[in-house]
Amino acid sequence: MDERGFAVGQAFMLDAKKYWSTVLYATLKSDYRRRVRLTGREPQSAADVQALIGDTTLYRYYAWLERHLQRFKYSGRYGLVPYHRERAAVQLAPLEQAADDPRLELNPDLALPKYCATVDIHQHPGGVWGEPIAGLVYERGARSTTPMMGSRHRDLHQRFTDLVVEGGKSDRILDMGCGFGKSTKPFYETFPEAEIEAVDLAAPCLKLACHDAVQAQAQNVRFRQMNAYETDYAAGSFDLVTSTMLIHELPPKEIDRLFDEAHRVLAPGGRMVHLDFHILPDAFAEFLHYGHGRRNNEPFMQPWAEIDVAGLLAVKGFRNVSVEPFAEADGVDVTDNPSWRFPWTVIAAEKA
Amino acid sequence: MSKEPNREGTSEQTFFADPALDRALGVVMALATEVYVLRDRLRAVEALLDKAGVVSINDLDAPPTAAALQAGEADRQAFVAGLMEPLLGRQASKGAPSGGEAGHG
Numbered sequence: 001m002d003e004r005g006f007a008v009g010q011a012f013m014l015d016a017k018k019y020w021s022t023v024l025y026a027t028l029k030s031d032y033r034r035r036v037r038l039t040g041r042e043p044q045s046a047a048d049v050q051a052l053i054g055d056t057t058l059y060r061y062y063a064w065l066e067r068h069l070q071r072f073k074y075s076g077r078y079g080l081v082p083y084h085r086e087r088a089a090v091q092l093a094p095l096e097q098a099a100d101d102p103r104l105e106l107n108p109d110l111a112l113p114k115y116c117a118t119v120d121i122h123q124h125p126g127g128v129w130g131e132p133i134a135g136l137v138y139e140r141g142a143r144s145t146t147p148m149m150g151s152r153h154r155d156l157h158q159r160f161t162d163l164v165v166e167g168g169k170s171d172r173i174l175d176m177g178c179g180f181g182k183s184t185k186p187f188y189e190t191f192p193e194a195e196i197e198a199v200d201l202a203a204p205c206l207k208l209a210c211h212d213a214v215q216a217q218a219q220n221v222r223f224r225q226m227n228a229y230e231t232d233y234a235a236g237s238f239d240l241v242t243s244t245m246l247i248h249e250l251p252p253k254e255i256d257r258l259f260d261e262a263h264r265v266l267a268p269g270g271r272m273v274h275l276d277f278h279i280l281p282d283a284f285a286e287f288l289h290y291g292h293g294r295r296n297n298e299p300f301m302q303p304w305a306e307i308d309v310a311g312l313l314a315v316k317g318f319r320n321v322s323v324e325p326f327a328e329a330d331g332v333d334v335t336d337n338p339s340w341r342f343p344w345t346v347i348a349a350e351k352a
Numbered sequence: 353m354s355k356e357p358n359r360e361g362t363s364e365q366t367f368f369a370d371p372a373l374d375r376a377l378g379v380v381m382a383l384a385t386e387v388y389v390l391r392d393r394l395r396a397v398e399a400l401l402d403k404a405g406v407v408s409i410n411d412l413d414a415p416p417t418a419a420a421l422q423a424g425e426a427d428r429q430a431f432v433a434g435l436m437e438p439l440l441g442r443q444a445s446k447g448a449p450s451g452g453e454a455g456h457g
Contacts, residue, residue: 004396005389012388016381064367068378078385295365 001083009078010144013069017147020065025340028053028062032284042283049287067295070123073141080140081125084133092132095207104210105224106203113227115251115300116201123297128179128202135204139180146328148339156328160244160275161186163326163346167271170194170240174265176228176258177201177246181209183275187242188213188221196221197238199228229257236267247276247347248293248304255304259316266351272318278305278345279325281335289343309347318349 035052036042043049053059074080084091098104112129120127128138146156160183164170171194175184178198188196198221200206206223213221226232228246241262247255262272280286286305293301313321325334326344334344366374402409416424 004393008392009385009389012385060367064374064377067365067367068381072381072385076382076385078389 001078001086006078006083009076010073010080013072013076013078014144014147016065017069017144020062020069021147021340022338024058024062024065026338028058029284031056031058045283046287046290049283063291063295066292067123070296073144074122074124074137080137081133084136084140085131088133091136095132095135095211098207098211098214101210101214103213103218103222104206105222106206107225108203110201110225110227112201113254115254119297119299121249121297128205132204134202135180135206135208138205139182139208142180142182146342148329148341157183157244158186158190159328160326160346161190164240164242164273165190167273167348170238170271172238173197173240173242174199174231174233174238176241176243176262177249178206178209178223179245180205181212181223183242183244184209184221184223185212185216185218188218189216192220194220197233198223199226199231201225201227229254229261231261231265233265235264236270237265239267239270241266241270241272242274244275245277247274248278248298248301250304251300252303252307255300255307256312259313259318263316263318263351268351270351272347272349272351274347275326276304276345276347277301277343278309278323278347279334280305280343281325285343288340305343313347313349317352319352321349323347 032049032053039052043052072079075082099106116127116129120130122128122138122141124130124134124137124141126134128134164187170191173187173191173194173196175187175196175198178184178200179202181198184196184198187194198209200209200223203225206225209223213223228243229250243258247258250258259272266272277289280289289305290302293299310321310323324346326346327334328341328344332341364371364374368374398407398409398412401407
């Protein structure tokens with residue numbers, strides 16, 4: 001595959017996704033509203049919406065495209081996986097140089113939880129831990145996770161970090177499920193005096209995260225391969241625990257353990273701030289989001305959205321719990337956006 | 353072409369009453385991607401040739417003359433016929449009478 005063909009093939013698929021996000025989504029929504037008006041009854045659940053539009057031709061195309069544009073992005077002739085496999089030796093060399101860096105600590109004996117091995121999340125063949133190039137594939141794939149933001153996708157992480165900063169300064173920060181470090185970077189750059197620990201299961205992603213930190217000459221971060229809900233940190237080690245797009249990847253039992261672990265490693269008065277997908281403003285959003293979870297191979301998206309997280313955190317001894325929608329860019333309408341968007345949500349709490 | 357094996361135990365997600373349509377749309381989308389990649393490459397070749405003075409993009413973009421359109425007519429019609437002919441359901445070879453496997457097309 002030549003570089004030009006890959007770049008243009010990916011650009012074509014991204015533009016198709018943008019069309020889906022705007023024109024197709026808006027048409028589907030307008031058709032849905034017309035049907036609601038005709039029935040005179042506002043749907044109360046995803047099942048109600050399914051009954052109303054689930055069998056329409058428009059929705060079938062919407063669903064098909066959501067599934068298959070993602071499949072083509074990763075696995076097609078111009079897909080990310082074949083592209084990076086062809087170039088593995090060259091592209092992995094700089095990452096291997098970072099392998100001995102003190103900022104990286106891998107654990108080859110770490111066993112992957114069973115739920116990771118059963119599903120290739122995001123339709124990424126082998127998942128984000130399956131092969132050495134998986135971190136590069138994921139990084140490139142994440143650039144178009146939010147199709148309408150394009151190259152501004154990274155801004156989202158800075159925007160979240162800025163929101164966390166408003167809550168005060170932190171000296172010891174834990175980033176849970178840091179992936180290839182896109183969420184960690186704004187933290188180690190925004191808090192140069194703080195010590196940042198970032199953990200993830202996926203060695204290929206951690207190597208890329210460390211490589212980026214070396215490039216950025218960051219001295220205040222460490223990337224460690226471990227399970228976020230089973231870390232080796234002493235109780236009370238951190239004054240801030242954060243995660244970005246981690247919780248929805250976990251089964252409910254592991255979500256429970258994640259909040260327990262966050263509570264354990266936080267010092268009294270420490271804060272926990274997570275960015276994830278949670279608040280669904282209406283039945284239509286609920287229906288599309290649950291469908292998105294199925295189509296994108298994210299089986300825990302729906303169970304996570306159905307958890308009463310504020311209630312759960314209160315039971316676990318957190319105080320000042322807040323669960324609020326998060327606008328990922330200026331001008332976004334978090335309750336009724338004209339184009340498709342993730343239901344970004346900030347979940348924050350303090351250890352009593 | 354992707355050499356990914358079918359993931360063991362994973363069932364196909366389908367969205368239409370007939371899964372044949374799901375798969376046929378995949379073919380259409382793969383072809384559309386290929387067409388766009390080719391289109392982009394053609395424009396790149398044209399730009400390089402124009403820069404080298406071999407062809408002029410203005411000449412390439414100019415509308416064809418009536419004579420040129422006329423000269424291309426037979427080729428165009430053959431292209432259209434080849435594209436549309438499968439819609440007619442005509443059989444190009446003599447086969448078994450209906451029944452048995454014939455019911456599957």
